[in-house]
Amino acid sequence: MLQAQTHSETTNRLLPLLLLVSCGFMFASKIMVSKAALDTGADPYQLGVVGNLGAGLLLSIWLVARRERISLERRSMGLYLALGITSVALPTVLSFFIVNRVGPAYTATVYSLSPLLTMSFAAGLGIERLTVRRSIGIGIGLLGMVALVQQQLASIDFTQTAWVVIGLLIPACAALGNIIRSAFWPKGASALAFACATLFTSSLVMAALAPVFAFPSQWRFDDPGVATWLGGYLLVSALSYVLNFRLQGIAGPVVFSQIGYWGTGFGILLAAALFGDVLTALSLIGLAAIIVGGIVANRHPH
Numbered sequence: 001m002l003q004a005q006t007h008s009e010t011t012n013r014l015l016p017l018l019l020l021v022s023c024g025f026m027f028a029s030k031i032m033v034s035k036a037a038l039d040t041g042a043d044p045y046q047l048g049v050v051g052n053l054g055a056g057l058l059l060s061i062w063l064v065a066r067r068e069r070i071s072l073e074r075r076s077m078g079l080y081l082a083l084g085i086t087s088v089a090l091p092t093v094l095s096f097f098i099v100n101r102v103g104p105a106y107t108a109t110v111y112s113l114s115p116l117l118t119m120s121f122a123a124g125l126g127i128e129r130l131t132v133r134r135s136i137g138i139g140i141g142l143l144g145m146v147a148l149v150q151q152q153l154a155s156i157d158f159t160q161t162a163w164v165v166i167g168l169l170i171p172a173c174a175a176l177g178n179i180i181r182s183a184f185w186p187k188g189a190s191a192l193a194f195a196c197a198t199l200f201t202s203s204l205v206m207a208a209l210a211p212v213f214a215f216p217s218q219w220r221f222d223d224p225g226v227a228t229w230l231g232g233y234l235l236v237s238a239l240s241y242v243l244n245f246r247l248q249g250i251a252g253p254v255v256f257s258q259i260g261y262w263g264t265g266f267g268i269l270l271a272a273a274l275f276g277d278v279l280t281a282l283s284l285i286g287l288a289a290i291i292v293g294g295i296v297a298n299r300h301p302h
Contacts, residue, residue: 016251017298023247024262026240028270031263033236037229045214047233048092048206054234055241056199063196070197076186084201087177089209091170096213098170101163110167111260112145117175118257127182128254137297138254141261144289147282148264174260178253181245191245199241255298265290 034047063069070076098106115138123130158164186194210216220226248256265287272279 016247016255017294019243019247019251020255020258020294020298021262023240023243023256023259025266026236026243027259027263028266030233030236030240031267032270032274033229033232037226037233040225040229041220041223042226042230043214043216043219044092044096045206045210045216046219047230048088049203049210050219050230051233051237052088052199052203052206054230055238056196056203058234058238059192059196059199059242063192066190066192068190068193070193071186071189073186075184076189076197079180079184079186080197080201081205082180083177083198084203084205086173086180087198088202089205090173092206093209093213094166094170094173098163098167101160102157102167106157106164106167109146109149110170111174112142112149112264113168113171114174114178114260115141115254115257117171118178119254121175121179122182122253125179125183127179128252134254134297137293137295138258139293140296141258141290141293144286144291144293145261145264147286147289148268150282150286175253175257178248178257181248181256182253185249191249192242194249195241195245198245199237251298258294258297261290262294 034051037047038044098110119128119130119134119138122128181194221230244256244259247259268279268283268287
């Protein structure tokens with residue numbers, strides 16, 4: 001019995017880290033699939049609206065099969081809407097503008113500030129205690145992230161001062177979403193139900209914004225390539241959201257916010273494996289730093 005209890009405790013300690021790694025891989029996979037969809041002619045807002053809606057419908061089937069349901073209480077509905085805006089709509093719209101004016105490298109880099117901001121918000125609001133160990137882990141991960149994107153830093157146009165400053169709202173929105181999910185998680189709601197509801201609301205928010213920033217009448221659905229990658233995107237999104245909400249449910253906002261680090265690391269590896277990108281020594285050092293940082297930040301004291 002003691003051995004079984006020890007095994008269970010070890011599994012519980014490792015589960016957040018294993019989920020973090022899985023979420024990071026799905027984060028990178030989602031980017032790869034979305035890039036393929038965009039290359040075939042899909043619109044970014046088309047991905048956001050159709051992909052999230054389709055993923056939500058997929059998860060709703062699973063939800064019904066598990067005899068669970070989405071909470072329709074007023075407080076929960078407000079939470080879903082708030083997350084759809086802060087976690088999806090605002091970062092997505094801002095990313096489109098920042099990529100065009102400052103460059104994609106800056107967009108990827110500012111996301112790396114999310115763990116630091118989440119940790120600061122969580123400590124300031126009393127949601128999580130700020131520890132030296134966790135701070136060191138987050139810092140090591142940040143250094144690893146910088147090492148991974150250092151080759152792209154030269155392409156950043158820092159003369160666009162206003163947009164550089166506005167770009168800082170992207171990690172701030174991500175951090176705020178992390179805090180909102182942890183602080184106001186609906187009582188008794190499963191990760192599956194929470195993920196399903198947020199996918200629906202984020203799709204609705206993106207649909208409302210689409211006519212302002214895109215041309216929905218030009219969205220292509222009859223092209224086999226676009227349809228195939230849209231299908232792939234919604235499958236990856238569905239799995240990604242379930243894992244993400246499961247991770248946040250058991251590990252809290254600070255651990256959850258490290259997904260960007262791991263996603264970047266897996267993205268570098270997938271780009272090398274699928275597109276022949278070269279892995280430099282600095283890239284490997286960055287990958288190692290992200291792994292070490294994740295282990296340190298998630299390590300439970302004895």
